[in-house]
Amino acid sequence: ILNHVLIGADQEYSAFRIGMVQFGTTEFRLTPHIDNLEVANSFAITNCFCSQFSRGVYAIFGFYDKKSVNTITSFCETLHVSFITPSFPADGLNQFVLQMRPDIKGPLISLVEYYKWEKFAYLYDSDRGLSTLQAVLDTAAERKWQVTAINVGNLKDEWKDEAYRSLFQDLENKKERRVILDCEQDKVKDIMEQVNDVLKTHYSTRGFVDGDLSKIQYGGANVSGFQIVDFDDPLVAKFDQRWEALEEKEYPGADSRIRYTSALTYDAVQVMTEAFRFLHKQRIDISRRGNNGDCLANPAVPWAQGVEIERALKQVRVDGLTGNIQFDQYGRRVNYTVNVMELKNSGPVKIGYWNEMDKMAVTKSDLFPNDTMGMENKTVVVTTILEAPYVMLKKNAELFTDNERYEGYCVDLAAEIAKHCGFKYQLRIVADGKYGARDAETKIWNGMVGELVYGKADIAVAPLTITLVREEVIDFSKPFMSLGISIMIKKPQKSKPGVFSFLDPLAYEIWMCIVFAYIGVSVVLFLVSRFSPYEWHTEEFEDGQLGPSESTNEFGIFNSLWFSLGAFMQQGCDISPRSLSGRIVGGVWWFFTLIIISSYTANLAAFLTVERMVSPIESAEDLAKQTEIAYGTLDAGSTKEFFRRSKIALFDKMWQYMKSAEPSVFVKNTVEGVLRVRKSKGKYAYLLESTMNEYIEQRKPCDTMKVGGNLDSKGYGIATPKGSALRTPVNLAVLKLSEQGILDKLKNKWWYDKGECGAKDSGSKVSHCRERECVCVSGRARMCMCVCMKTCEYTVSVWAIPSISRLCVCVCVCVCVCVCVCCVCVCVCVCVCVCVCVCVFVCSRRK
Template sequence: MEKFQFQGNNLLNKSRVIQAEAALMYDSVQVFAVGLRTLEQSHALRPMNISCELEHPWDGGLSLINYINTVDRKGISGPIGFKEGRRIQFKLDLLKLRQQSLVKVGEWRPGSGVNITDKSAFFEAGTTNVTLVVITILETPYVMLRSKGNFSGNDRYEGFCIDLLKEIAHMVGFAYRIELVPDGKYGVYDYETGEWNGIVRQLMDKKADLAVGSMTINYARESVIDFTKPFMNLGISILFKVPTSHPARLFSFMNPLAIEIWLYVLAAYILVSVTMFVVARFSPYEWNNPHPCHSQNTEIVENQFSLANSFWFTIGTLMQQGSDLNPKATSTRIVSGVWWFFTLIIISSYTANLAAFLTVERMITPIENAEDLASQTDISYGTLESGSTMTFFRDSMIETYKKMWRFMENKKPSVFVPTYEEGIKRVLQGNYAFLMESTMLDYIVQRDCNLTQIGGLLDSKGYGIATPMGSPWRDKISLAILELQEKGEIQILYDKWWKSPSDTCMRNDKDKGSKANALGVDNIGGIFVVLLCGLTFAVLIAIFEFCYNSKRNVPVERRMMISTSNIKTVQALNSSIICH
């Protein structure tokens, strides 16, 4: 044992310190001795020479192994027992190295794995002499420069990630110094040069200890750097300009029916009116004596359904106002019944659709989802250059996203933007959709009422704090993030930076889907135009009828005047003759 005692007090001083190698060697010899003694008790040991050239195994070897597997005793390294050749019923202590000594914080067993008994040992409150270099990138609202006041050092920055970093540094126990990434990029792999850029490059070169920001966890980055547990879940979504409202027209009351339906209704009105006239002419039951009280005029009959009356009867029923004309024959009643059923369906459908068209504002939305975006070329779309969203479309195997990537890659001028601000500016200019991460999109939409989200999420991923490969700070920060999530601290920070009442815009269409809008002149003003036009047309027809009737009665009046004058002349002649 002293041979394996490389450091510490030796056994002669009775320090009771034994190296693991010595303890395991001692226990293994003890187990072998017990197995060999048991074998000797049951079988006669017959030692024999073993040849290295010939494969002749020892006959007692298999029995010796079986006896060793049955050993059950307590050794220096703990309880000794075997199952199928593997040791069981032992444990390993999990130790944490502190400044003063080693402290046991948990155990490991073959069946149950790691069991942490002292979780508080992973968090040492207060700051130490360790100062970590934290690299980041300016991105609203994650990391921003203070707009007011003269600040220096870490105080120059504010935002969601800055507040999160303060909490984690206090819990884990380190000081930090914030620096900005030189090229202003998150990091993407260039297949042509075979190199990474941005934050990923800085971490790979060990120029920074941590990277805090809207850093997306993906497979490519995870293969060269380490990430903590995600502190925020998100996905890719589409930012688009709020669609313009449907312009109110003077004749909006005609929108419930398509133009071809209006033409079909007009054609049906003419067809039914003519059919009623013809059927009434053929049916003998529609011919009646106009003077039933005069029996001598039984040969004179008339039909109430003249061509004008037929059109009047049809339009009266279409307007649901009725008419003083009533069909008497079975054939005309059938035509009337079919027409009444037709008008019932048309008027009911028109009334129901009119309420939807005039009380709910309809928006013109050229795209509804990513499939609509990929199937057209009029609206350009792009994403952030050298970001995870760009990598997602470049490496995606989904046909829709591959089609979108080909469009973005070949579009000239380029649809990729260097910053989120540039992408938002292009969206506000119109005819451009920006593919970005949903958390950033949510922040922008709540502050600009001219922007909106189109469709749902295209994928699912998370933001994490990045570290160089093998960094000892990753697990500590991960545990701190999990604790902050359980306490709700991260949600509080999210509400602070995303849903601040002083920054969010007030949308007028918040309850548009559940509340009807008041109708104005722009919606139903056409009804008044139709009324005025009808009244004007009626006055013109009345003037025309008066002039026509007057012109037609002039010859009759002249004949009556001539007749009257002749009678007076004859009377005058008669008077003169009598006088003579």
């Protein structure tokens, strides 16, 4: 059982009740004991504290005032009772006091340094502001600032309006137009209303932005401040929905937006719950049965288990409505972030943030006016991503600073944009190395889109794809580059042409039809010649005498085949048909061979001018219908989003495969994807933008290639936050660069001029030479075959010669065959053939 004291206003009490319900647990039950009292009354505080301590409370939650803070902290230190409070941070080292409210000394001094104030007034309303004032004065002594400190806490209510007007009129006369307000929210509103009536040029800063500022929203005063509750955070947005659904009668204050003190109250309940859950898991005995205690005992008896609870509370680390909640050994908030806000006509606008690591980080996303007049000499934060050839670190980057450390297409593009728009810029690499996608569960944007959405950058110059979901949260310029999703595979090995590569220009089915047509025409010609009387004739000798009375026909089956072959090779032969029917058959065959040979010659020319590679994948359809080759995309980006949202059956099928594939086919970055393609031995295809695919194809080791056409059509654009004044000038700059041809020059510079694989034509020329060489080798092989056949003819003709001569012929034939197989040079082959013929002739003469 946990007992609490709650000392605060209505809305804080409602936030406390919501927290008790939200963070309730089945492991143990939190039971609050509530006392409502005036926190400025030290006597009432003492009685209340003693009453609760005697009940045996485990911890106390509540607010305090400058008059009661010392009383509460003294009791807690003496009795070892932890006190959790959203009130202003108390001075000194209080071991048992947990400060939920972050200290704004650091953010305030950083903001003054950023605005380069050297003279300003510091208004505070109570002793609680003295510690912050002291820190400002110490810094002012070092930086030689002129600070005028004014206490406005002692002004009577009936005179306060006139007193404020008189005060600021006096400051105006002294040219004190920069004021820091360190006051409670109600007093800040009263002061700012008077400032709005008196002055139009004051630049005022104050504590955490809260409350209704509509009365001064359209005034002349420039107002800056800090915000501990980020209402753009999904966690806060979810809480806001529940908060707005509450009934105001049951939960007082629920009709207005939650204040930062109420958010701190809600977070305090979460901290206490987590601490007691930790103690419960560790089985630490913190029971107070029979040891309720007496706060007025003399001497005082501290609670023995109080230290255990104090340690557990300080070890809590959670994310709440006020961001990261973490404490140091003295119970003070650490590692927190506060947003820097400026009051615009549209309301408070975030212009940056402060944390202990980065200090002041001003993004200036809305710092520019609506025209280009105020852009000159402004430093714009440009977020980008390390992705070749868009942004790359130089080889000797350590010798340079700032923007000079980078090179690439987008680096040159950012310089051109800045030159046309007239502003200075600072390149900043995105921390998580992602382009930008929204988490399906938390709804938080990551990558460069997240930096624009959450005000950490002013502009994104990177290969950022224009998509609908991104366009809903940021603005894009006109596309500076058009592209589409393409397929990258490992470049297959070049197929080596064989001896019969001359058959490749025509399909094998066509060759079979030609062979059958050749045989068929030859048979038809043979039959026609046999039946036609005009093909039969008697032989006539050279002296004019007729031969035997028996008629002969020249078109036997072999001569018919020889005639058809000669016509097909367009060489002709010594015989020709004499009959009309035979000539018709021959004419039809000549016309057929004319068409076939012309088509073959044309295809052969195209075949020799194209580098032949056997690729297993030629399109997205080929990928989708097989499972041997895996394929994937970048894990967070527009390509993955394209497949996830696509309604096309083919792409939906590919998405179903990718999301269920094991191991995962998604990669963290493009470098990993390319490396996976190169190491997978052709078993992985990477889906990426065509521009990046073309670039990598031109980089060593030149072992990747793009196959098929683009799967879609899209463009890269320069992104700015919603409503940013940079959108129009950047858009005009992109159009101007496109019209001047600078965008094309930049692409040629970084894609092809700096390519490492040579021009595409050079590879084709090498391929042509190799193809012709292979054709020549094929011709030599066929010549060797002819020599072998001729040798066989001679062997048959001399088969009847004596055995010794036959042995000589056989030896010559074997030598001929071996030499022809080994020979590459045509001249050597011819010489060998001549020698063999001579040997055969000699052997035959010995017969």
